[in-house]
Structure formats: C-alpha cells, structure tokens
Amino acid sequence: MTARAPAPHPVITFIVRRLIATVFLLIVVSMITFAIFFLLPRLAGQTTRGLASQYIGRNPTPAAVHAIEQQLGLDAPLPVQYGRFLRGIVLGEHFNAGTSKAYCPPPCFGYSFKNQQPVWPMMVSGLPVTISLAAGAAILWLVGGVAIGVISALRRGTLFDRFSMGVALAGVSLPIFFTGLIALELFSYKWPIFPNVQFVPFTQNPLLWARNLVLPWIVLAFLYAALYARLTRAGMLETMSEDYIRTARAKGLPERTVIFKHGLRAALTPIVTIFGMDIGLLLGGAILTEVTFSLHGLGLFTVEAIQNQDLPEILGVTLLAAFFIVIANLVVDVLYAVVDPRVRR
C-alpha cells in the first residue's frame, strides 16, 4: 500500500533535479550549436580567411583579412574559441573596440562580426517586440482555440463543428507568411483599418501598441488557434468518453460541472503541455511574422544575423531560442507535476 510522503518534498526535489538536468542540457546544446556553426562550415570547406573576408568592403588585402581574423578571434583553435564563448556567458568579456577595452557584462554572447557590438543587448532590445507579439498571440490562440475546440466537441457533427473544423484545417494548412501578406495587403493597404503597422512600446502608448499588433497577433494566432481547436476537440471528445465522466454524470452532477470541472480539466492538461512547448518554440513563427510585418524583434534580428553571416549573432539567438525551449519544457514539467498528481513521485 502507498505510504504517505510529506507533500512538498517530492515536488521540490523534482524541480531541483530538473534544474540540474536543464543546465546540463543547455551546455550540450551550446556545444552542438557551436560545433555546427563553427566546425561544420570548416568541414564543408569554409576557411577562416573566407569567413573573415566577408566582413571587409571592396577589394580586401590579405593584411586586412588577417587583421579581421585576429579581431574576430577566428585565428584561435575552435575549443579555445568555445571556451572564450562560455567564459563570456558566465564571466563577461573584454572586447577590443579600438580606443579602449569595452567590457561586456555577463551573459555576454560575444561580439557581432558585422556590427561590432555585443550580441546580448541587441537581442535584449528585440525582446519586448517578440514578447508582445508572442504574449498577445498566445492569449488569443489559447482562448480562441480552446473555446472553439470545446464547443466543437460538445456540438459534434453540427454545422458549427463542421465549419470551425474546416477553418481549422485550412488554418494549419496555410503558410503563416501567406496569411500575413494577405492580411497586410487587405487590412493595411486596401482597407487601411490597421495602417502603418510598426511596433510602439507598450509603455509609450498602450493603445497604439495594441492597435499596431492586432494584425500580427491574429495572423500568428490563426495558425496556432487552428491547431489548438483541433487538439482541444480531440482531447475533449476523448475525455468526455472517459469512465470518470460517466461517474460524474452518475453522481447527478449538472452537465456544466461535468464538462468544465471534470472534462475540461483533464482535456486541458495535455494542451497546457503543448502550449508550454509551443511558447518555447514560438521564435520560429515569430521570424516569419516579424519579417512579414517588419517588426523589429528577435525574429527579424535572426534573419538579419543570417543575412550577414554573423556567427556570434546566430549562435546567440540560437542559444537564446534553445534556452526558451528548455525553460518552457521545465515549466511544463513542473506545471504538470502540480496539475497531475500522478506525475509527482
């Protein structure tokens, strides 16, 4: 028989264990990322000279290329470069900006090759945009998707169900940039309901902030809302055929209590898991949305970094994105342990 364990301890040990695993995971991810961006191109025939010459204007001289190699630290062996990179994240880094040593406090993700600026502040400055975009869209799609999914499941086979599931299927089948462009063309140019879409900080003008983000929110949320409606519907249908729902009905509970307290509670648990992971993965969707709507967030920063072949920026943003994913997974796991008593051990 089950011995009763003191309540808080398992959750805390669980969190601590997961935290340690997370740190370890991040280190492994950073190593692989570093290897792929610095080692793989070399294996593919890229030379540091070729890399360095990308950051020089017309007609580079060998001396100039060599100077750049040194400046960017490309002349050191790869493990040393990786060591520097890790040290920079933990301890910060002194960078030779010319006149003086510029100090980049931790977490210093190195210096951009192209812009010769520390990567971290540039990424941080893009965060408000991406977070605004992500948060608004996430709320929209979670509320919208779950509501539609629940109604569809309960009204299975009705016109509403068929229609909303049809739209949902279209939603998951449309490329996000395509919907974005159509939305922009129709509602920003043809009928200027939301003209001149650009990011305005929330602190500066909350109303304008929201107005300008409505289109990107809807476009980004549309894809996910469709997905969540389908998932919620399937989950709800499955849950509502569970034995414990029958038990709840047999108890004589009102249907509303049966649906929301017993059905939705259980159906939402996997949705919450997926939601957490999607939030972590959102940078992918944000890239396409930000490019389409010219929003200066992390997504556009990523594209910019890639266009400039700016390895430190690419490395930084990849790791930041991985960090989000790992943290989101951690939060989901902890949340799961809180929500589902069976998981706690």
Added chain:
Amino acid sequence: MAAPLDVAPSGDVAPEAMLSGISAKAIEGRSLGQIAWLRLRRDKVAMAGGAVVIFLILVAIFGPFLVQNPDIYHANLINPTLSRPNGPFGGISVAHPFGVEPVTGRDVLSRIVNGARVSLLIAFLATALAVSIGVVMGIIAGYVGGWVDGVIARSMDVFLAFPLLVFAIALVGVIPSSAFGLSGNSLRIGLLVFVIGFFAWPYMGRIIRGQTLSLREREFVDAARSIGARGPYILFRELLPNLVAPILVYSTLLIPTNILFEAALSYLGVGIIPPTPSWGGMISDAVNSGFYSIDPMYMIIPGLAIFITVMAFNLFGDGLRDALDPRSSR
C-alpha cells in the same frame, strides 16, 4: 476461435466505442489492413485528400515532362514599361493557363509543376530520414530499455531543444555554396533534408518508443521470446509490423509539415536556389519584387498550391489515422 466469455471492456464503455468493438468483430477474419481500407474507403473527405495526394505525386513525377521549360523568358508577354504581364490576372491565356511571371514572363504553370517536384522531393526525403532515424531509435530505446533508453531519451530532449526553423536558416546560411562534394541545388536539397530530418526525428522517436514499450509487454512478444527468438528477430518480425500503423499515420502528417517548412525556408531566401522553381521561392519573389500587390495571382497561385497540397496530406493523414486507430474519435 472459442474463448471463455470474454471480458473485453468494450461492452461496458460508451456506446460509441462499444459499437466500433462490435463492428470490428463483425468483420473479423480480415486483416487490420483490410479493415482500415474499408474504413478509409467510407471516409469520402480522406479519399478526396488521398486522390489529390496521388495526383500531386504524379504531377511531381511526370508533370515536368509535360509542361514547357520553366526557365524560358517570354519578354513579349511583359509590358516593357511596367514589367507586369500583359492581360488580366497575371497574363492568363490558353498557352499560359496560370499566367506568366512579371519581369521575366516565365510560365507560372510550368514553374508550379516543377516546384511541386522540389517541394515534394524535399518533404518526402526529409520525412523518410526523420522517420527512419526516429523508428530505429524509438524501437531500440523502447525494446532494449535501461541505460540505452536513457541515453536515447536524453538525446531526444537535446534535439527537441533546438529551435528548428532558426537552426535551419542559420545552417543553410553558413555552409559554403559547394561542400561535401555537392554544390548548387543538390547541396541545398541535401542540407534541407538533413536539417529537417535530423532535427525532427525525436518527434517520431518518442511515439515509436512509447508504442514499443507497450508492445514489449504484450503476449506475442513473450511467446516469441519463449520459443527462443532472438532480439533482432523480435524487433523486426514481431514489433515492426505492429508499428506500421503509427509510422504510416505520422509520416503522412509529417509530410505536410515539411512542405510548409520548406516553403518557409524558401520564403526567407535559404531554400532552393533560383532559377530552379519552388513554391516558397515563388511567393518570396512575388513579395520581394513587390509585384504581389499589382499582380496578386503571382503570389496567390503558389500560395494555393501549398495550401491545397498541405490540406490534402492533412485530410488524408487524418483519415488514415481514424481508419487505423478507431479509438481516436474524430
């Protein structure tokens, strides 16, 4: 087969599940495949999706031989001052049923058809790679268990921690234009397949691992083991056939994801190298040249191509899942 009064739970759960249990019995004697096919055939939507999928595959294989050269420019069909196609709807005519591209006058139909080949090729290869790695790793993890399972499960975590899209565009961006003995589009296709396949396998791996774990405990595996079957025999003769259904279903659902993914990469400029046509690349051209607002067909046609393809695969995949797994209620 005679059996003691069976205690299958199906008779006591909700009527719906009960009924499927009953009808399964009614057509007992047929193989799972036949049953699934019967169910699938009744699902008209899924069948329509399947028909479109087959049509698309045929188009991708044979289409390029039937249409004109997608790289030929038709300057005479272009307004020399405004660079846009003469005639309405992007210059739609009998010779060019989908119209022609602005600036170049290239035939849109032939580019769509050739683009289908590229999109489907990448999607299929990437799916094949992801599924192969995922299935092998999943079976090994699930069957062998122990520390092997631990290592594989951890590495799945690591791979899932990579932001796929960010990673893909970054990686394609930093690899030189010729590498690993490949160059041009063969290198690009190889890279895309590698990136998608290599970072998407854990999704498949997790599903297969879970299935294997539950199958491992089932009687027929015990039976095989008891008559002295070895690990590999059990893996491939006993387990794999039972995993065909989930593999098939998730492959069908992974393909459209990969089509969208390839389109996104091409849209961001790291997909297929011009002038080889690809759907995402066509949208990208329409957007970056700015022609999409005066010649909407330029963007809408490839957009619809992506939409229809992905939708068809999704419909078919959903239907296949319902047919193979009656428990999923949809």
Added chain:
Amino acid sequence: MRTRKTIGLAAIGAAAALALAACGGSGGSGGSGGGGGTATKASFNAGVTHVVNPSNHKGGTLNFASSSGIPDSADPGNTYYAQMWNLTRLYAMPLMTYASCPGPCGLKVVPDLATGPGVVSNNGLTWTYHIQPNVHFEDGTLVTSQDVKYAVERTFDRSKFPLGPGYYPSLLAPQNATCAKAMAAGKTTGCYPGPYVDRSKNLMGLNAVQTPNSTTVVFHLAKPFADFNYVTAIPQSAPVPPNKDTGANYQLHPISTGPYMFQSYQINKQLTMVPNPHWNPATDPNAKQLPSKIVLTFNVNPNDVDNRLLAGDIQVDLPGTGVQAAARTKILTSNSLKAQSDNPVSGFEWFMTLNNKVPPMNNIHCRMAVEYAANKTNNQTAYGGPYAGGTIGSTAAPPNVVGQKHFDLYEATTKSQGDLTKAKQQLQACGHPNGFSTGITYRSDRPKEVSVAQAMQAALARVGIKLTLHGFPTASYTSNFAGVPNYVHSHDLGITVYGWAPDWPDGYGEFYYIADGAAISPVGNTNLGELNDPLVNSLLGKFATENSATVRNSYTSQIDMQIMKDAAFLPIVYAKALLYRPSNLTNVYVQPFYGMYNYAVLGLK
C-alpha cells in the same frame, strides 16, 4: 532593384552594388551652386534639373525608411555605400564634398571642411588642405587639423573599419623605408597599423599626414594621384576627435560636425537625429538645418516602404534605388503621382563584355557582329524597361561621368532591334558567315541578368550565333567563374554580363578597374573582357599626373570611344531609378553623383 539581400550574398557582393554616379542625360540647366538652384513647380523629372519646393521653412519631422539596415556602418570612416555617403553629410564634414546643386553642377567636388580644394605640389606627391578655423563639433570643441589626421589614421585599422574604401593605405607614402621596400614588392600596404595599436606621438603617429598647424593638413603620397580631391570627398576625411573616439562603437554616435547629430541609434532598428546646436550655416553652405528632427526606420518591408511613401508617412526611401513594381505602376499610371516623381540615372551602367581572348571573339569582327545583332530594346526590357531599367546605352561610360560624350557606333539607339545586315557582314569579315558558338555568363540569382542572357540568345540566333547560357551565383561570380580568365578560356565564355559604378565620376574612376590591362588578374578579375588596349592603358596612366580638367575630360571620351571601337563592351542600359517625392518635402532635387535626392538639404512644408 531594391531587393532584400539574399543570404549567402556576402557583404562584399553587396558592396559591388554600390551606386555612385551623376546627373542624367537630360542635360540639366546649370543651377546656381551652393544649395540654391533654379526653383520649379512639381512636374515629372523636375527634381533632376531643378530644386523642387525651395523653402527655408524650419520644423517638422523628416522620416526616412529602408528595407534593410544601414548597409555597412554609420561611422563615416567605415562606409562604402552611396546612400551612406549622401546621409553622412548630415553629420560629418569631409575635406571636400560634391556640390549641393542639381544637374551637372552637382558632379563638381567643392571644399566642405576645407577652405579650398587641395593644392598639389609640382611633383604631384604632396597635397595640402587648409581647413575652416571656426567649425565646431557637436560638443562645442573646435575642429583642428589633428582631428582630420586622426580620422585618416583610423582608416588604416582594417580590423575595426574593414568596410570603407582603402584608398589612404594604398595611396599614402609608406610609414618608413622598410615598408617602402615591402610595398614596392607588393607585399603590404602602409605598415602603419592605425591609432589603436600605435599609441605613439599622442596618437599622431602616421608619418604620411602632417599637421604643421591647427588648420593645415598635408598628405604625402607614394605616387602622384591627380584624383586626390575625389578621395578626400569620401566621408572618411571627416574629422574625428581622438579623445571622443570609441573605436568600433563610434558608429553608435559619431561626433557631428554637420547640421544634425545623433540622438539615439539602435542598429538595424532606428536612428534619430536632432539639430546640432554648434553647427554654423556659414561654414557649411552645402547643407541645411530645416527639420526639427530626422528619424530613420530600418528593416521595413520593401512594399511597405513604398506604401508609406505614397501615403506620406515617410518622406524618403533611404537607399534611393527607386520604388518597387507596385508603386511604379501606381506612379506611372497617374498623372498627379507622376508629376511628383523623378527618374534620374543612378550612376550604374549595365553592360556585357565581349572577350578579347576567347575564339572566335578574339576577332574584332565577330565582336562587332554581336554588337549589331543584339536586340537592345529587349535587353532594356529585361532590365525593367525605360523607367526601372534605364536608357539604352551606346557608350562604355554612363552620362554622369564627367567628360562622357554621346556617340553610337553600333546603331544601339537608332536601330535598337539590331541591324542584322551589318551583323552578317561582320560575320563574313570574321570568317564565320554562318555564325559561331560561344557562351554567355551571368548571375543566375539576378532575374534581370538571366533575362538579358536569354534575350541575347534569341537575338544572336537570328544571325546564326549560338549562345549557351552559363549562370553562376553572385557570391562566387568573379571569385570562381567570370572573374577567373583561365576558367573563361577553358569554357569558351565569350560574353559576360556585368555592371559598374565608379567611386568618383571621372574617366579614371570609371574605367581603371574594368578596362585597364593592368587590372586583369587571375582571380577576382574585374576587367572581364580582358581588354588590353595600349591606347586605353596609356590614357588611364596619364590621369595620375594630369590636373587640367579639360584634358582629363578629353581622355575620358577618348578611352570610351576606343573601348567601343574595340567592340569590347556591349552597353545595355544607363541604369535609372524611379524616385517619388512627397508633396510636403522641400528643397528636393537629385544629387547627380549619388543619383538620389540630396539628403543634406531636405526640409518640410
């Protein structure tokens, strides 16, 4: 051709798209200098020859937008883009600059920080500039000759400033005798490592530049270079106060000497400039201080830039390469919008080189046959037609190169569909009466070049010349394929599609890299036709020591004529851009060297 840079295209590839050029062939009336110019009412192309909406009204926010970020750097010492050379005039005063006036007058270099043009010594090796004694930085400190010297010193540190031109290290005298030997052997340029490494002499360690007093700068050259005033017109000569220099971070806030100074700058996002209180209009007649704020927004979706421009949300599209297709259609099909637009030549010329070494093209008659057989109208259409592409070209230099004269040896403008009779005659003379086969190379990721290659294939087929198409990616075009003569010879690539814009608008700047025999190199070649004509070579050599403008101009037209006589170039178009000027913009005109509106003088109604 504003396109988003595609990935894989290295920064250097983008730098090659540099547009530096001058005023259109429409032959503008000579406007008065010094930021004046003849005023005119808004009409199509009015801004090419006249100042539209002249006004001294102050106030308002001037909005720029760009579909990318600042292409290289906001640091005047580290930039190689026409849009940036134009923009930096708002916050940096180089020694010389291009005159602020429309039409040919704007192609002249005039003193900016200097009191007059540089004075060259008799041996051509010493250039002396005197700077204005009463110019101040934005913090109120006086600008001295040492600030100019320091700015030049910075350009030697290629690790911090790799993106700007490298003229000073290659032109200035070697730091010492050891260096001189090394330089003579072609092993190095300079030896002076820049002020961040060489901290000696109070940061004034560069021997080739001397500052005898606080208003005099003397440049010592390794060899005579008569175009030096053009070199000092590059923003790199704008003064930098050594104690305010922040090295790689200087781009975030260059210390201004112009009418505006940086208020805030987020790379790739936004740059805001406000009036510089220490700027004195009397010392800077080439710029104005009218708007009360200037905001530049970066990374705006290209179509969005045009839509905002037409809607009046922004006033200027920073890169100045013209509107996109959608806006082009709107503008050209509406009389009122068209009246608010200009279509200047941008400074680029698109052309094909006909190779002198690849048989049978090594025979001049075969090259002439190609010249005659080409369909110039279709070539123009390939580049976007008369507005977005440009005017059909007949000379090797575009019209905004000083000294260029119009001529048409191969009936490019008179028989623009091609003259097949003459083409056949030339084929006869060449010994291939039924035509021949050769290859054409082009950049496969540039639709216009693909298009023109196919147009050529169709046109030459009319006289039996079979053209095979060889497209290569831009990134490796000159480094691996078209710019590697061995590759060209072994693959029989007789025709190469290319384009060029000079760093300054004279015959030397235009022709040295693309037509001098000395410029032919085994890898990364820019003289793609491998032209090695003694007359062209010797005329280009004379530029270094010739100071007379008239004589230099005659060299330019002689070289141009000789290149065309050799049938070494097949001009396609003198590139043009369709620019839109919103009605509330004042003092608008096209700065002919940059081929876009002069950003230093704009105001708002």
Added chain:
Amino acid sequence: MPDTLLDVADLRIHFPTSDGLVKAVDGISFSLERGQTLGIVGESGSGKSVTSLGIMGLHHGTNAQITGHIKLDGEELVGATPGRVRELRGSKMAMIFQDPLSSLHPYYTIGAQIAEAYLVHNQVGKKVAHKHAIDLLGRVGIPQPASRADDYPHQFSGGMRQRAMIAMALSCDPELLIADEPTTALDVTVQAQILDLIWDLQQEYHSAVIIITHDLGVVAELSDDILVMYAGRMAEYGSAEDTFDQPGHPYTWGLLASMPRIDEARLERLVPIKGTPPSLINVPSGCAFHPRCRYAGFTGGRSQTEVPELREVSPGHLAACHLTGDQRRKFRTELVLEETEASTARMTQGEA
C-alpha cells in the same frame, strides 16, 4: 406486500449508426423490489450495461432511441426531463462501475469526489460534505479514512478504489444501486470482500440492487432473481434458485458450464461456448443464439426463422427457447453427465 421499486417494461435502446441500426437492448422487462437483488448476466455486447446506463438516464446526449418504460418508485423515467433524471441520479439511484481506476477522476482526491456527490444533492457546506465523505470511507472499511480522503485514486489499491466507489455511490443513501461488473477488475480475494460489502450495505440500507456481470458465480449467492441476456434480448428470467437448478435456455447451460465453481472439483479448463457473440447490427435471424446452439437442429428450423418468445418453463421462471420442455430436460441431463465424466477423467489424469 410487494414493494416494487423498479419496473422495466419492454425497454428498447437502439442506436442508429452508419453501419445500420444497432439494437443494443431489444425488449427487456423486469421488476425489482426494495431489499431485493437482481443479477443481469450475459457476455460482452449482450446489452446488460446499456440497460443499466439506460435506467440511469446516461444515454442522454447520445443518439440513443429509447422506448418502453422505466418506472422508478412509480415515476416514469423514459421521456422524463434530463434535469429530473439528473436529480434522481446519485440520490435515489446510484451506480458502481467496473474499473474503479478509470472511473475515478485522476486529478481530484477521493474525499473531494465523494463529497462532490453529496454536495450536489444536499444543501450543506463543504466541510460537512467532507466529514460525510470520511464517514462513508470508514463505513466501507477504509482504514484511517480521515487522512486517506486526501489521497488521489492512484495512491489507492484496486480493492480500496472500489470501496471508495461504493462509498461515493452510497453518499446519498440511494434506493437503487446498480453495480456494473463491480469485481471484474479485482483480485479473486478482493472480489469476495467487495461482494460481501455490497451485501452488508444492502442489508443496512434496504436498497434494491442490480448486479451486472458476465460471471454467474458472482450472482449465484447474492441475487434473488437472475436475468440472462443475449444479443440485447432476454434469454431467461427467473429466481436464482430456478435458474441455477433448472436452467431453461441452452445459453444459460453454457454459462453454467463455463463458470468456475469453488464448491465442486475445480475444473482446470472451463467449458466454453463455441463461437463469438453476434454483431448487434446483423443479429442472426430467428433465435439470436441459434448459430452457437448445438440444439438448434432440433427445433425443426424454427430457430432460424422465428424469434422465440419468453415462455414460462415453471411458474415465474421464463425462458426464450423453441425447445420443448421434454427436449430441454433430456439435453440438460446429457450435458451434466458429459461434464462430470470429463472432469473426472481430467482429475484422474492429473493424479496420475
């Protein structure tokens, strides 16, 4: 005087599906008095669970077509408003399910789930309800009920879960308790405990009980009456004594033969009924059991064509079979002899 609590008459529950009309329950009638126990026996898919869910009104919201009568304490439930049936559910009638783990909500504590049932039918506060839940847990034999009430279902053992289910069902002192395969998912030893518990509680509350099972052994001791169902129809209905001593339907014979009996010599192998239960979409014509019935040939073909009516084989004991009384007695005797011989043979083999 007979105190009839539940009266079911000609109950039919049909489900239209894309494959055809499923007649899950097709004309069932029985009645049940307070304090009495009815056992409903049949294979999976025989319609016994559908019947019980129908009584509980749990087909509401599905496409079930229900006709006939269900009278609970004189109140007609077929066609009653869903709200009224819901009020009765959990208070006047309650149900225990087969698999206690899946029937309990995994996210709520046992105590909360029991209290919830009490709360919804009584105007009391949460504390009172919780107290009541602990009481009930104690009553069904859970040790330390006060602390175990805060446990989650997965922390209980199988038997304890079923006890908790029973506690939940009893929370409002129901007059009718339906136990649907209450012991199927449990160990043999626990099975007996649970059945004892139901028995004890029935005595205590004087409730009417329906036990649904496929296992005649379960109902052998507990039931007053037994209803055997086959393919949605009644095969046999009578008192437990009659049904065990003089089973009137060959199907019941089969059930008895396949029943492990503790009182007799243990059979190593149960005697199965050949074939599988029929599809409810295509119920065999005539007697639904005829394809599996070894005596179908003795009815002169009527079993293939004619649906047998329920006939009294003895007073108050009904069976739906075409065989005549003589045939039945003869075949039954043969069968019992056969079985005894077979088991004796096996036993001797086992000893040798």
